[in-house]
Structure formats: structure tokens, C-alpha cells
Amino acid sequence: MKKQMWFPVLGVLIALLALTAGRTGKKENGFTLPGYHNADAKFLGAHIMTSVEEGLQVLDLEGNVVRQYDGLYASWLYVQEDISGQSGKSYAVAYSNHANETHILRLNENEELLEDRTVLKTDTLAIDPVLFQKGDTWFLTHTWIEGTVNNPDPQGENGTYTVKLYRSDDLEKWEYVTDIIRRKQNLEDGDVRCVDGTLYYFFEMEQYDKGPSAICVMISKDEGETWSGPTELLPAIADHEMASCEPTEEGWRLYVSCDYASVGESYQGASVYYADYTRDFAPIGTCRQSAMPDNEAVRLYEVKEIDGQLCFLFARNFLTDCDLLLRTLEREAD
Numbered sequence: 001m002k003k004q005m006w007f008p009v010l011g012v013l014i015a016l017l018a019l020t021a022g023r024t025g026k027k028e029n030g031f032t033l034p035g036y037h038n039a040d041a042k043f044l045g046a047h048i049m050t051s052v053e054e055g056l057q058v059l060d061l062e063g064n065v066v067r068q069y070d071g072l073y074a075s076w077l078y079v080q081e082d083i084s085g086q087s088g089k090s091y092a093v094a095y096s097n098h099a100n101e102t103h104i105l106r107l108n109e110n111e112e113l114l115e116d117r118t119v120l121k122t123d124t125l126a127i128d129p130v131l132f133q134k135g136d137t138w139f140l141t142h143t144w145i146e147g148t149v150n151n152p153d154p155q156g157e158n159g160t161y162t163v164k165l166y167r168s169d170d171l172e173k174w175e176y177v178t179d180i181i182r183r184k185q186n187l188e189d190g191d192v193r194c195v196d197g198t199l200y201y202f203f204e205m206e207q208y209d210k211g212p213s214a215i216c217v218m219i220s221k222d223e224g225e226t227w228s229g230p231t232e233l234l235p236a237i238a239d240h241e242m243a244s245c246e247p248t249e250e251g252w253r254l255y256v257s258c259d260y261a262s263v264g265e266s267y268q269g270a271s272v273y274y275a276d277y278t279r280d281f282a283p284i285g286t287c288r289q290s291a292m293p294d295n296e297a298v299r300l301y302e303v304k305e306i307d308g309q310l311c312f313l314f315a316r317n318f319l320t321d322c323d324l325l326l327r328t329l330e331r332e333a334d
Contacts, residue, residue: 029293029328030311031063036324041301041313042079044091047111048313049079050324054097058111061306061326067111073097080131090114092171094129094140102129102142104171119174120166125149132192134199138168139224141180141201143187150186150209158208161187163201165224180218180227189242199224202245202254205236210266212236215256217245217281231281234258239266243300251278255290257300257314267299267318274332293327 041050047066048059051074058067074095081091089109096102102120107113119140120126126142133139147159163180181187186206193200199220206213216230234240238260245254254275262269272290277283289295292312299318304311309328316323 030326033063033324035321037322038315038324039075040077041324042077043302043304043311043313044079044111045081046306049077049093051075051077063326069113072105072116073099076127076129078129078131080133092131094131096126096129096142098125100125102126104131117172119172128188128190130190130192132194134194134223136169138171139192140166140168140174141190141192143190152209154208154211156208158184158186160184163187163190163203167224177224181230191242191244193245193247195247201227202242204240204242205230207236210239212238213240215240215242215254233277233281234275234287238263239270241270241299244303248276250276250284252276252281255300255303257298268297270298271295272298272300272312290332292329294325
């Protein structure tokens with residue numbers, strides 16, 4: 001080979017090796033999928049479910065596509081693992097889309113499609129479905145938006161966001177229970193935990209799109225019939241995007257991505273932070289920056305412990321490149 005040809009060939013080899021390392025996680029402790037442009041992502045067992053151009057895919061923990069579901073379109077996802085009362089391990093996935101539909105997708109342990117059912121059809125956009133089980137009863141929430149969606153102007157008029165709760169005995173027929181909260185503010189990133197029979201609804205309450213937002217919790221002790229007012233866990237001094245709030249031995253641990261270091265830059269200036277609380281949500285210490293690798297320009301989707309490691313699933317530069325990343329960490333400092 002001619003000497004002058006070595007340099008471009010060497011460059012190609014280096015690029016291929018870098019791409020391979022990025023996808024396998026051997027050098028990154030995770031994976032990077034550049035320019036993936038996904039709308040949402042959640043862990044599905046030891047895999048990942050994501051929506052790319054509203055098409056549903058399942059990835060392994062090296063970033064490889066292992067399954068896709070043709071003809072199913074989703075923008076917002078929620079995964080409920082290990083369905084009780086079912087034979088073998090299985091999953092139920094709630095998802096909603098821009099056709100104003102909320103679906104329940106049922107999968108077996110190999111992520112094979114068992115059923116896809118439209119359970120709710122609305123006259124207006126409904127986002128952020130949350131699916132959970134309490135005993136033999138299923139609950140589902142989603143957030144209706146009437147009027148302006150994601151108003152970006154501090155002086156503009158927000159739409160009215162309403163978090164609605166439904167219940168079912170069979171994941172097929174759903175009855176309306178109540179409105180958990182209704183505000184002329186952006187209510188996003190909802191999640192529910194059931195601990196000792198009590199329901200906890202966590203969510204982001206935003207003043208305007210990508211502006212300052214609070215992370216709040218509301219509590220129900222009567223199967224979701226009535227709810228407390230919002231308790232503020234993090235104040236609206238920056239743009240918080242909630243990923244998870246899980247029970248711990250001391251109480252709770254909350255993970256968010258937030259632009260604390262560059263307020264006003266939203267996702268592009270965000271990093272991952274965590275905060276600890278007692279069981280009654282009194283703060284333990286202050287909100288701390290996570291030691292997660294590549295903790296810059298983050299929109300955090302979910303944090304989950306897999307095989308003894310914390311796994312962080314997130315987008316980088318969500319508004320531009322929108323790379324999809326997985327990073328792992330042994331544990332956070334106490």
C-alpha cells in the first residue's frame with residue numbers, strides 16, 4: 001500500500017474502533033447511540049424500551065436493537081415489570097401518542113407481543129401515562145392538556161393540565177376515578193409508588209416550558225379516591241426533569257436532571273442530581289450532583305439498579321443531536 005494511503009485508512013480504523021467501543025460499552029461503561037432522536041426511553045427488565053420517530057424498539061444494554069414492533073406508535077412510555085397474577089415473568093407497557101390514544105401493551109418474558117389494546121381515546125392530547133398495580137387492581141394515569149401545549153413564553157398563556165386517574169381489574173375495561181391535580185401549569189414526568197398501601201404521585205410542576213419547575217408529591221390513603229395537596233420536594237429555582245423517586249431504608253431518594261449550574265439552559269445545561277428524604281419527605285442533607293459519567297447536557301429518563309450497579313438512561317443534547325446514552329455507576333455516596 002502506498003505510504004500516503006495509510007493515514008486515511010488509519011483514520012477509518014480508529015473511527016470504527018471508537019464506534020464499536022461506544023456501542024459495546026467496553027470503554028464507556030455503557031453505550032452511546034449518536035443522533036438517535038428518541039422521544040422517550042424506559043428500562044424493560046435488563047433491556048430498554050424506547051420510541052424512535054414514534055416507533056417502538058427494544059435495545060439490549062449494549063445498545064443493539066433486539067426487537068421492534070411494527071405499526072405501534074408511541075411518544076410517551078411507562079413500563080410495569082413482573083405483573084403479579086400472571087404465569088411466568090411478563091410486562092405491561094402503557095404508552096400514548098399524538099393520535100390522542102393511550103394503549104396497554106402486554107409482552108412476555110422474551111418481549112414478544114401478546115396484546116396491544118387502545119384503552120383510552122381522548123379529545124385532546126394526553127401525555128405521560130403511568131401504570132401500576134395494587135393488589136388485584138390496576139391503576140392508570142395520564143395528563144390531559146387543554147389549550148396551549150408546552151407554552152415557552154413566561155408572559156404567554158399556559159394550557160390547562162389535568163392528571164386523571166383510572167382503575168381496572170383486567171387491564172381492558174377502565175373506569176374513571178378522579179382528577180389528581182388540575183393546574184394552568186405544565187404538569188409532567190408523573191410517576192407513582194405504592195408503599196404500605198399508600199399511593200405517592202410524583203411529578204414536575206413547571207411555570208412554562210423549559211423554565212423553572214418544582215418537583216412535588218401528592219399522597220392518597222384511600223385507593224386514589226382523594227389526594228393531599230402537593231408537597232414541594234425541590235423548589236422552582238431551575239428546570240427539573242424527574243427520573244425516579246424510590247423508597248430507601250431512610251425514606252426516599254429522588255433523581256432529577258437539572259440546569260442548576262446554568263439556569264435557563266434547560267436540557268442543554270443540565271446534569272444529574274439526587275436528593276434524599278425521610279419517609280415523611282423531610283430533606284436529608286442537600287441536593288447533590290451525581291457521579292454518573294458524562295454528566296453534561298443531560299435529559300434523564302430513568303435510573304435503575306441492575307446486577308448491583310446503578311444504570312442511568314438519558315439523552316444528551318436532547319434539543320439538537322439527541323444522542324441516547326446508558327452509563328453505569330457502582331453507587332452514589334451517602
